[in-house]
Amino acid sequence: ALALGAHAALHPDDAAHHLRTTTQDRGVHGADVVLEIAGTDAAVALSVELAAPGATVVLTGIPDADTTTFPASTARRKGLTLKLSRRMKEMYPRAVRLAAGGTVDLTSLVTETAPLTDAVGAFTRAQARHGLKVVIAPHL
Incomplete structure (x- = not known):
């Protein structure tokens, strides 16, 4: 992700702390775009948490089951745009x-x-x- 121009590529365990420490001095409250690639409910929930108000969260990870959950109240309150990505065989x-x-x-x-x-x-x-x-x- 970094090689392709991302500002940060974070391990989920460090993401919230890193985002707070690198953005608080600029008055920024989250990331403009969050790309979730793990496919777990925890990663999706973290993506919603890390997103700034009005941000876009792109869900790319493939969950083990056919469902994904996230805190809807947080996503709604922030006015997030959720996009789903799929891999295409062609x-x-x-x-x-x-x-x-x-x-x-x-x-x-x-x-x-x-x-x-x-x-x-x-x-x-x-x-x-x-x-x-x-x-x-x-x-x-």
């Missing part, structure tokens, strides 16, 4: 070309590389959302 060939050609660097997304002998464990950790992306590398 974009995959283009995305693969961009990644293969080096236009988009995906290495920062990989938080674990596991050998094929640990594939079951790697899938278990990925399903439990430990880390961001797990790569299974048969050559390890």
Whole structure:
């Protein structure tokens, strides 16, 4: 996110503190745009909390279930705009070309590389959302 021009990319545990300490001296009360990518109810609720009045919250994460909840009273009081994003299958060939050609660097997304002998464990950790992306590398 930072490489693409975001002012901040924050871990959920640090987000509220970071936003308060970096914006309070400017009289700003939240972020103009919040991009949520985790897909958990806690991340969606935090996104609503971190958004400034009149801000836009973009929900990109895919929840485990088919529902997402957030504090509606906070979103309503702030007058937030909620947008949902979806991945479209016709974009995959283009995305693969961009990644293969080096236009988009995906290495920062990989938080674990596991050998094929640990594939079951790697899938278990990925399903439990430990880390961001797990790569299974048969050559390890």
